[in-house]
Amino acid sequence: MINIAVLGYGTVGSGVVEVIHTNHESIAKKARQEINIKYVLDLRDFPGDSIQEKIVHDFEVILKDEEIKIVVEVMGGVNPAYTFVKSALEHGKSVVTSNKELVAKHGSELIALAKEKKLNFLFEASVGGGIPIIRPLNQSLTADEICEITGILNGTTNYILTKMRVDGSDFNEVLKEAQALGYAERNPEADIEGYDTCRKIAILSSLAFGSQVDYEDVYTEGITNITAKDILFADQCGYSIKLFGTSKKVDGKIYIMVAPAMITEENPLYSVNGVYNGIFVKGNVLGDVMFYGSGAGKLPTASAVVSDVVDEVKHIGTNILTTWSSKKLELADIKDSKKRFFVRIKGNCLERIEEIERLFGKVHTIELAEIKEEFAFLTEELSEAEYAKKAEQLSGILNRIRVYR
Numbered sequence: 001m002i003n004i005a006v007l008g009y010g011t012v013g014s015g016v017v018e019v020i021h022t023n024h025e026s027i028a029k030k031a032r033q034e035i036n037i038k039y040v041l042d043l044r045d046f047p048g049d050s051i052q053e054k055i056v057h058d059f060e061v062i063l064k065d066e067e068i069k070i071v072v073e074v075m076g077g078v079n080p081a082y083t084f085v086k087s088a089l090e091h092g093k094s095v096v097t098s099n100k101e102l103v104a105k106h107g108s109e110l111i112a113l114a115k116e117k118k119l120n121f122l123f124e125a126s127v128g129g130g131i132p133i134i135r136p137l138n139q140s141l142t143a144d145e146i147c148e149i150t151g152i153l154n155g156t157t158n159y160i161l162t163k164m165r166v167d168g169s170d171f172n173e174v175l176k177e178a179q180a181l182g183y184a185e186r187n188p189e190a191d192i193e194g195y196d197t198c199r200k201i202a203i204l205s206s207l208a209f210g211s212q213v214d215y216e217d218v219y220t221e222g223i224t225n226i227t228a229k230d231i232l233f234a235d236q237c238g239y240s241i242k243l244f245g246t247s248k249k250v251d252g253k254i255y256i257m258v259a260p261a262m263i264t265e266e267n268p269l270y271s272v273n274g275v276y277n278g279i280f281v282k283g284n285v286l287g288d289v290m291f292y293g294s295g296a297g298k299l300p301t302a303s304a305v306v307s308d309v310v311d312e313v314k315h316i317g318t319n320i321l322t323t324w325s326s327k328k329l330e331l332a333d334i335k336d337s338k339k340r341f342f343v344r345i346k347g348n349c350l351e352r353i354e355e356i357e358r359l360f361g362k363v364h365t366i367e368l369a370e371i372k373e374e375f376a377f378l379t380e381e382l383s384e385a386e387y388a389k390k391a392e393q394l395s396g397i398l399n400r401i402r403v404y405r
């Protein structure tokens with residue numbers, strides 16, 4: 001029997017307890033031994049809940065108990081999670097976490113510490129909720145050099161964009177639903193401003209390219225500027241709007257960014273709707289591969305956490321090699337990256353087309369009978385810098401969204 005401790009009895013923590021309880025027998029078979037939750041650390045008490053007998057308020061109790069071999073950190077946030085995780089590793093306990101802030105900020109250091117101690121620091125649930133993506137990148141796609149990762153990595157924003165498109169719902173109303181369903185972060189700014197996607201694409205890129213990507217260096221735009229009108233214009237010509245985290249190697253340079261993207265149904269991520277996440281990976285040998293599933297929520301996330309616990313039980317005493325060095329990855333300036341742009345602009349199309357085509361060359365225009373005094377156009381492919389220079393010379397731009405193939 002392996003004894004574990006769970007740090008945090010919130011949405012994910014209670015999910016971990018539920019998953020281990022529900023699938024107790026099958027999990028024990030796969031792990032080849034029983035997994036026993038000995039402690040749950042939380043500041044609160046839960047009178048009337050059977051978990052109460054395992055609740056402890058002092059982390060030292062867990063740290064000093066030599067029977068505890070695995071610590072599951074599902075508290076979220078960098079502090080005190082970082083201090084607890086580091087101490088757990090220093091005291092010979094492997095760690096499993098769902099905490100993307102912690103992994104994005106201290107991943108390389110904690111991986112190195114775990115390796116030095118012949119332990120493991122596992123974080124499958126930190127990206128893509130229940131979707132297996134960390135283990136495939138780390139252990140399955142090892143024959144390939146990764147050329148691209150493009151992902152819908154945030155369930156909350158995908159849920160909002162889908163509902164806005166399909167039901168014509170209001171942004172704030174759908175955000176409240178996502179919070180009630182336990183998808184959104186405590187501070188939903190992290191979801192809607194793209195910071196959560198940014199941390200996740202930084203983690204995936206660090207694993208794919210083997211060196212540290214600092215999320216602070218990644219250009220990030222969220223979805224707060226996307227309006228119902230953008231969605232209507234996009235819909236008119238068969239486009240859907242998604243929040244993408246992208247990481248691409250072009251001519252040896254690595255471009256990483258987070259921003260809303262307009263895509264047609266030819267893009268494999270087009271049908272990833274609602275709270276689902278999708279992650280597209282291109283390898284130089286394998287070609288294209290896609291991962292799809294529930295990207296947020298109590299049980300999907302807990303499922304990924306428990307799968308790491310099982311993996312750790314099978315590897316007690318051995319370090320599972322993770323290639324993520326602390327050496328900083330050099331990122332290319334996104335100003336040079338090329339795309340088509342969707343531009344929504346004030347005025348009458350007939351009156352303004354000459355001025356627009358003088359700047360951008362031939363464009364594809366979109367007009368809607370129900371929306372007067374504005375229209376949209378799609379440019380040919382141009383770099384971010386070229387677009388910015390031309391757009392400066394054009395008055396009345398209401399929004400611009402990048403168009404992806």
Ligand code: HSE
Pocket residue numbers: 126128129153154155156157183184185191196295296297
């Ligand atoms: N707030 C996150 C999301 C939770 O909506 O995807 C999972 O990381």
